[in-house]
Amino acid sequence: xxxxxxxxxxxxxxxxxxxxxxxxxxxxxxxxxxxxxxxxxxxxxxxxxxxxxxxxxxxxxxxxxxxxxxxxxxxxxxxxxxxxxxxxxxxxxxxxxxxxxxxxxxxxxxxxxxxxxxxxxxxxxxxxxxxxxxxxxxxxxxxxxxxxxxxxxxxxxxxxxxxxxxxxxxxxxxxxxxxxxxxxx
Amino acid sequence: xxxxxxxxxxxxxxxxxxxxxxxxxxxxxxxxxxxxxxxxxxxxxxxxxxxxxxxxxxxxxxxxxxxxxxxxxxxxxxxxxxxxxxxxxxxxxxxxxxxxxxxxxxxxxxxxxxxxxxxxxxxxxxxxxxxxxxxxxxxxxxxxxxxxxxxxxxxxxxxxxxxxxxxxxxxxxxxxxxxxxxxxxxxxxxxxxxxxxxxxxxxxxxxxxxxxxxxxxxxxxxxxxxxxxxxxxxxxxxxxxxxxxxxxxxxxxxxxxxxxxxxxxxxxxxxxxxxxxxxxxxxxxxxxxxxxxxxxxxxxxxxxxxxxxxxxxxxxxxxxxxxxxxxxxxxxxxxxxxxxxxxxxxxxxxxxxxxxxxxxxxxxxxxxxxxxxxxxxxxxxxxxxxxxxxxxxxxxxxxxxxxxxxxxxxxxxxxxxxxxxxxxxxxxxxxxxxxxxxxxxxxxx
Numbered sequence: 157x158x159x160x161x162x163x164x165x166x167x168x169x170x171x172x173x174x175x176x177x178x179x180x181x182x183x184x185x186x187x188x189x190x191x192x193x194x195x196x197x198x199x200x201x202x203x204x205x206x207x208x209x210x211x212x213x214x215x216x217x218x219x220x221x222x223x224x225x226x227x228x229x230x231x232x233x234x235x236x237x238x239x240x241x242x243x244x245x246x247x248x249x250x251x252x253x254x255x256x257x258x259x260x261x262x263x264x265x266x267x268x269x270x271x272x273x274x275x276x277x278x279x280x281x282x283x284x285x286x287x288x289x290x291x292x293x294x295x296x297x298x299x300x301x302x303x304x305x306x307x308x309x310x311x312x313x314x315x316x317x318x319x320x321x322x323x324x325x326x327x328x329x330x331x332x333x334x335x336x337x338x339x340x341x
Numbered sequence: 342x343x344x345x346x347x348x349x350x351x352x353x354x355x356x357x358x359x360x361x362x363x364x365x366x367x368x369x370x371x372x373x374x375x376x377x378x379x380x381x382x383x384x385x386x387x388x389x390x391x392x393x394x395x396x397x398x399x400x401x402x403x404x405x406x407x408x409x410x411x412x413x414x415x416x417x418x419x420x421x422x423x424x425x426x427x428x429x430x431x432x433x434x435x436x437x438x439x440x441x442x443x444x445x446x447x448x449x450x451x452x453x454x455x456x457x458x459x460x461x462x463x464x465x466x467x468x469x470x471x472x473x474x475x476x477x478x479x480x481x482x483x484x485x486x487x488x489x490x491x492x493x494x495x496x497x498x499x500x501x502x503x504x505x506x507x508x509x510x511x512x513x514x515x516x517x518x519x520x521x522x523x524x525x526x527x528x529x530x531x532x533x534x535x536x537x538x539x540x541x542x543x544x545x546x547x548x549x550x551x552x553x554x555x556x557x558x559x560x561x562x563x564x565x566x567x568x569x570x571x572x573x574x575x576x577x578x579x580x581x582x583x584x585x586x587x588x589x590x591x592x593x594x595x596x597x598x599x600x601x602x603x604x605x606x607x608x609x610x611x612x613x614x615x616x617x618x619x620x621x622x623x624x625x626x627x628x629x630x631x632x633x634x635x636x637x638x639x640x641x642x643x644x645x646x647x648x649x650x651x652x653x654x655x656x657x658x659x660x661x662x663x664x665x666x667x668x669x670x671x672x673x674x675x676x677x678x679x680x681x682x683x684x685x686x687x688x689x690x691x692x693x694x695x696x697x698x699x700x701x702x703x704x705x706x707x708x709x710x711x712x713x714x715x716x717x718x719x720x721x722x723x724x725x726x727x728x729x730x731x732x733x734x735x736x737x738x739x740x741x742x743x744x745x746x747x748x749x750x751x752x753x754x755x756x757x758x759x760x761x762x763x764x765x766x767x768x769x770x771x772x773x774x775x776x777x778x779x780x781x782x783x784x785x786x
Contacts, residue, residue, distance in 0.1 A: 188363035235763035282467030318517035
């Protein structure tokens, strides 16, 4: 952690709106991706990212240590994403599907099947499990850093990762079993 | 069957590939919205602001809202959704620990006299559960209460454990599921209950742990990777070290003499050498004892630090300097002490946080209970039946903020996120009321 420009953080803390906009542009992609991976739905992920950014702006003067900015921002984003998954916007229709947002390089049939199974397995995970997986395997944080952000013991982080990986492995292995046709499972 | 590494590689590729750039309209909306969203200034600034000025500012804000009207909407480009321009965020942040009304769970069903409580995810569902040590429940039980992840809980289940006074949760057999370890002073042993990962626990295996074991900590204490136990053996003025075999079994104990009667022990790397050290609270001694560990499980000469008769001890980086600090509960002196670590195995002069006569703070917890990332401290107050909150103010300084009434005799306390909102909640074991009380961190909500 610590890649975000400290000068921008300092300026945004004292109310510099332009600095905050630049800050948001610099790390917004990561916040949005974290939110998306936790809620697995583009519309709510957009709402979560937007709400997280406004909260970050609103509360930034209270962040005493700018070096902790990223951890603090991740924590807020995860919390807002939890609220989204918790049904705050369950009635909202999906407006955008992922395939419309991103041009993909064509994958092989087996890779596509793996992605399908990962998607299914990932959706079976609770938001808390997803958050740990995303912070570790997407953001690249250590178990200790994740524990600090999520306010859970390190042992809980490890047990959630263990559970999540086994769930995903079960999903992938289910597709490998004889009689299960690749890509059609 | 795919290897764990294969699954992780696939997962990392999939996550990276699924990462999305934030849509431009979000940034545009945010940049248009923030001028209308007032930043929240630190409380110290608020306190210095004269009341008349606050009243004027509030009145001005109200008038401005009336003139501008609440219906200013910003259209989100590319969608049909609208967001009020200055809509207050729905997830609130708090700058002081704020808890909802206590939720008391009748643990008569889990047992009698819950002396201690700890938290963990015992059934792997992502929700935080807790377990209480019911010393006086028949021959002694551990009462497991599974959380649903929304701040509610299932029916408690009791597991035979001997007369456990203290309980810890850790994966001692390295199968990915939490196990339980209870310390029984009456029987001079620890009970190890292997978890099945579904919330159930096997029959206990008992291991001798010195005379009157009252507290323990699980950690790696010698050169191998298996989890070991350090047990405060109150009756033998020693820490009993039990070495784990990684399969749920323990050998020992090896006794490490202490300078007084140990009542609580915690393990952490105080001097940054990569090996766990021990801090030992001795309620009848003025000092806190620190034993610096080496790679083989040996300990150096005890170091003593005045701490106002500490009975319990916990570790955490309260001043966020990257070095471990210690916080103690001092029932005899009716307060809490904070000792700032220097990262080399020594601790500074204790900062004593008095509660006043009639209070007996026991277990202490270091956790971020509000949203400012500065660690706060919670202590259970056994005789006056409170949970006491000290707000971290940075630099290792704390201010008493609140006493929350809980049922009779909160002898144990633990923390976890019970309702999945990302905030640290608390649970007490109320020894005299035969209950456990959950305090959901509500941020005023």
